[in-house]
Amino acid sequence: xALIHKFKQGDxxxxxxxxxxxxxxxxxxxxxxxxxxGLKSKEELLSLLDGKYDAEIIEEAYxxxxxxxxxxxxxxxxxxxxxxxxxxxxxxxxxxVCLNIIHDCNLKCKYCFADEGEYHGGKKRMSAEIGKKSIDxxxxxxxxxxxIEIDLFGGExxxxxxxIKEIVAYGREQEKIHNKSIRFxxxxxxxxxxxxxxxxxxxxxxxxxxxxDGRKEVNDNVRIRFDGKGSYDMILPKIKEMVEKRDKTxxxxxxxxxxxxxxxxxxxxxxxxxxxxxxxxxxxVVLPAEHELSLREEDLPVIFxxxxxxxxxxxxxxxxxxxxxxxxxxxxxxxxxCVYKRISGCGAGHEYIAITPEGDIYPCHQFVNNEEFKLGTxxxxxFDEKISDEFKNAHIYNKPVCKDCWARFYxxxxxxxxxxxxxxxxxxxxxxGCEMQKKxxxxxxALKAKKMEKxxx
Numbered sequence: 320x321a322l323i324h325k326f327k328q329g330d331x332x333x334x335x336x337x338x339x340x341x342x343x344x345x346x347x348x349x350x351x352x353x354x355x356x357g358l359k360s361k362e363e364l365l366s367l368l369d370g371k372y373d374a375e376i377i378e379e380a381y382x383x384x385x386x387x388x389x390x391x392x393x394x395x396x397x398x399x400x401x402x403x404x405x406x407x408x409x410x411x412x413x414x415x416v417c418l419n420i421i422h423d424c425n426l427k428c429k430y431c432f433a434d435e436g437e438y439h440g441g442k443k444r445m446s447a448e449i450g451k452k453s454i455d456x457x458x459x460x461x462x463x464x465x466x467i468e469i470d471l472f473g474g475e476x477x478x479x480x481x482x483i484k485e486i487v488a489y490g491r492e493q494e495k496i497h498n499k500s501i502r503f504x505x506x507x508x509x510x511x512x513x514x515x516x517x518x519x520x521x522x523x524x525x526x527x528x529x530x531x532d533g534r535k536e537v538n539d540n541v542r543i544r545f546d547g548k549g550s551y552d553m554i555l556p557k558i559k560e561m562v563e564k565r566d567k568t569x570x571x572x573x574x575x576x577x578x579x580x581x582x583x584x585x586x587x588x589x590x591x592x593x594x595x596x597x598x599x600x601x602x603x604v605v606l607p608a609e610h611e612l613s614l615r616e617e618d619l620p621v622i623f624x625x626x627x628x629x630x631x632x633x634x635x636x637x638x639x640x641x642x643x644x645x646x647x648x649x650x651x652x653x654x655x656x657c658v659y660k661r662i663s664g665c666g667a668g669h670e671y672i673a674i675t676p677e678g679d680i681y682p683c684h685q686f687v688n689n690e691e692f693k694l695g696t697x698x699x700x701x702f703d704e705k706i707s708d709e710f711k712n713a714h715i716y717n718k719p720v721c722k723d724c725w726a727r728f729y730x731x732x733x734x735x736x737x738x739x740x741x742x743x744x745x746x747x748x749x750x751x752g753c754e755m756q757k758k759x760x761x762x763x764x765a766l767k768a769k770k771m772e773k774x775x776x
Contacts, residue, residue: 324725328765338395403716411669412462417684421474429541445676448485456697477511512557520725526570533587578612585625600646630762663733668710687737706754713745
């Protein structure tokens with residue numbers, strides 16, 4: 320099991336203590352002295368590094384490393400496995416739901432996992448009645464949790480705004496009655512945005528995801544309207560207006576997807592930043608290996624190079640006072656998510672569920688209409704605890720690959736849906752996703768360290 324992880328980003332050397340999360344920005348000598356599995360003896364290191372460094376310098380650095388070990392900053396032991404194994408016995412309460420308002424879309428994105436919004440089950444719209452019953456269901460099963468998040472999802476949710484307005488209004492009534500706080504969020508392709516809708520979304524959505532895939536030629540190659548034309552010229556002005564009007568106390572992200580056809584996705588991120596956007600997410604597509612747009616193992620070196628370019632660009636912009644946030648480079652080195660979340664991830668299947676237009680319940684939106692994973696319906700109390708427990712127990716300590724990985728407390732074992740879809744087993748991580756995630760974590764750590772050093776000057 321990895322105890323430390325060391326890496327080089329740009330001209331800087333870093334060591335992360337896996338179990339404690341302690342980060343050390345070091346010189347090349349210290350970098351050479353430590354290894355993942357444990358600290359070698361001083362005699363071994365003097366022999367191994369003879370000729371590269373003076374013995375006196377090695378001995379001095381070795382003494383400092385030993386002090387860090389004794390003080391609990393390096394090669395610390397894992398304190399969380401017992402917590403993880405016991406967590407499966409605790410009762411779960413719903414804290415978040417993906418409300419699939421509509422299984423229909425007005426775009427034909429080439430990479431859409433949801434089959435042009437239909438989820439392989441045909442066009443469907445949620446009625447206001449089912450939406451309200453869904454809120455009742457979530458409130459009933461939220462237990463002591465006060466804060467509940469409801470993501471209004473599709474397809475394209477703006478195609479069902481009358482129903483959404485009824486559902487949100489009902490949620491506002493019920494949260495007062497039950498002493499809860501409901502946070503509504505939405506993901507939209509932005510094609511149907513109007514001034515009136517922008518005002519409504521700004522007022523009612525705590526977070527909103529605005530979809531665009533970067534440069535015009537990239538976006539218009541994959542985010543296609545039903546008339547065969549691209550969507551860039553239609554959506555960019557609307558996204559800019561929505562961001563401009565957005566209440567600064569509420570969150571938003573301009574979100575894109577990169578595929579095998581734009582492996583130079585750094586250029587798309589830079590393009591979005593040049594459009595004035597400060598909150599950006601451009602995420603890797605996840606598709607079956609045989610799909611023409613899917614990412615392959617052989618693409619990883621190019622992808623890593625793009626993340627390196629992004630790191631350099633963001634570091635430069637930080638120095639210039641013109642920075643933007645990149646979703647996958649957000650990291651908290653002073654604590655971050657609670658231990659439970661770092662161990663178990665998003666909570667799909669037990670803390671997080673998806674509800675379809677018919678009121679069927681699945682572990683998350685990516686399992687919708689996979690009958691093997693149907694948990695129940697909002698109309699009955701029956702809930703498949705066996706499936707739910709399977710998700711609850713699919714944490715990092717029950718994933719052999721994750722248990723030995725340095726990044727386990729940052730990625731929490733990856734996406735359960737991706738793991739299952741690629742390997743037929745939630746306990747076996749999607750390898751390409753793992754490799755990209757580890758690279759992003761390194762860049763995020765290095766960027767955060769650079770900012771912290773600057774702040775402490």
